[in-house]
Amino acid sequence: MGHGITWLDFLPGYAQLQEYFRHTAEQMVGKSTGFLFGTPMIIQHVIAALIVCVVVFALAALARRDMQRQGDGAFVPPPDISVRNIIEVALEYLYNQMRQIIGPEAPRYFPVIGTLALFIFCSNALGLIPGFVPPTNNWNTTFACGLFVFLYYNWHGMRVHGIKHIVHLANPVGTWWGWFLAPLLFPIELVSTLARPCSLAIRLAANMVGDHAVVTAFLGLVPILVPLPFMLLGLMVAVVQTLVFVLLTMIFIGLAVAGAHDDAHEAEHGEAHAHS
Numbered sequence: 547m548g549h550g551i552t553w554l555d556f557l558p559g560y561a562q563l564q565e566y567f568r569h570t571a572e573q574m575v576g577k578s579t580g581f582l583f584g585t586p587m588i589i590q591h592v593i594a595a596l597i598v599c600v601v602v603f604a605l606a607a608l609a610r611r612d613m614q615r616q617g618d619g620a621f622v623p624p625p626d627i628s629v630r631n632i633i634e635v636a637l638e639y640l641y642n643q644m645r646q647i648i649g650p651e652a653p654r655y656f657p658v659i660g661t662l663a664l665f666i667f668c669s670n671a672l673g674l675i676p677g678f679v680p681p682t683n684n685w686n687t688t689f690a691c692g693l694f695v696f697l698y699y700n701w702h703g704m705r706v707h708g709i710k711h712i713v714h715l716a717n718p719v720g721t722w723w724g725w726f727l728a729p730l731l732f733p734i735e736l737v738s739t740l741a742r743p744c745s746l747a748i749r750l751a752a753n754m755v756g757d758h759a760v761v762t763a764f765l766g767l768v769p770i771l772v773p774l775p776f777m778l779l780g781l782m783v784a785v786v787q788t789l790v791f792v793l794l795t796m797i798f799i800g801l802a803v804a805g806a807h808d809d810a811h812e813a814e815h816g817e818a819h820a821h822s
Contacts, residue, residue, distance in 0.1 A: 552679050554593050564589055591684035598668045598681060605664070609633060636663070640792060647796040648803070655799055658698065663792045666691065666750070670784030673758040674777050682787075683758050688751040692743035695795045703802030711802065715739065746794060750787055757783040 554560055567589050609630045637660050644652035644659060666682060673680035681687040703711035715735040717724040724731075761780045 552590060552677055554590055554678075557593075560593075590679055591681045591687050594672060594679060595669065595681040595687055598665060598672060601668050602661075602664050605629060605633065633664075643793065644796055647793075648800045651803060655702075655796075659792055659795060662691065662695075662795065663788055666791055667784060667788040670754055670787055671781065673754065674761065674780050674784070680754055680758060682750055682754045685747065685751050688747035688754075689743070691750070691791070692745075692747035695746060695798065696743040699795070699798045699802040702799060706803045742794075742798060746791060750791055753783060753787050 612628075612630050640659060640663055641652065641656055644656060648655060669681040669687065671680075672678050673683060700711070707714070714720075716728040716732040718731060718735060757780050761776050
């Protein structure tokens with residue numbers, strides 16, 4: 547993942563900050579490269595991710611102000627196309643998908659899924675602006691997102707099922723005879739579970755690296771009109787990769803908390819029967 551010239555390189559103090567991080571990395575690990583694949587230790591993705599966070603917060607603030615301004619009529623979308631309309635349509639689609647995959651408990655996880663979707667899409671789309679490199683072009687950003695998803699759905703799995711969430715790895719069938727296969731199934735399930743954040747991260751980063759390289763190449767050859775079809779293709783890639791990431795996140799959450807609604811319903815039914 548080479549580091550090309552971006553607008554960030556013209557910021558005052560950027561070169562000094564870059565050199566400081568490289569020097570600190572050399573003192574800590576004995577080399578000025580990153581942990582993964584020996585990539586150069588750069589901070590471009592960190593600053594780009596901060597820019598994306600500012601953009602997401604600004605979009606949320608504009609949508610909130612718009613809804614507060616309309617008061618009781620905020621639930622009725624305006625007739626003209628606006629940023630709020632586009633965000634509402636996208637988030638409504640995500641929510642409907644969550645209802646189908648996760649079930650009635652989807653509202654609990656919707657704020658996290660929606661925030662992830664906005665962050666990843668804005669990060670991907672940043673690479674379509676000449677002079678910027680998307681944060682998701684770097685392994686550090688995508689692995690951070692994948693690790694967060696891994697910790698998040700496993701935490702909710704432990705919250706819902708307790709130790710059964712881990713026991714399920716040894717006996718996914720849930721029957722008495724399934725324990726005979728535990729020595730074989732547990733290592734396979736464990737490796738499969740640990741590979742999930744890696745698959746999320748590598749898939750997103752690899753696609754964005756390829757997409758950004760194609761767009762950058764055509765921008766460098768003929769910067770006027772010719773790159774437009776490839777920028778539209780890049781926008782499609784940004785949308786598709788965002789959907790793939792959040793849909794897999796929904797599936798992981800749904801698998802981790804599967805049966806939670808049924809267990810709660812049975813508990814309520816048992817309590818009502820005991821009172822009666």
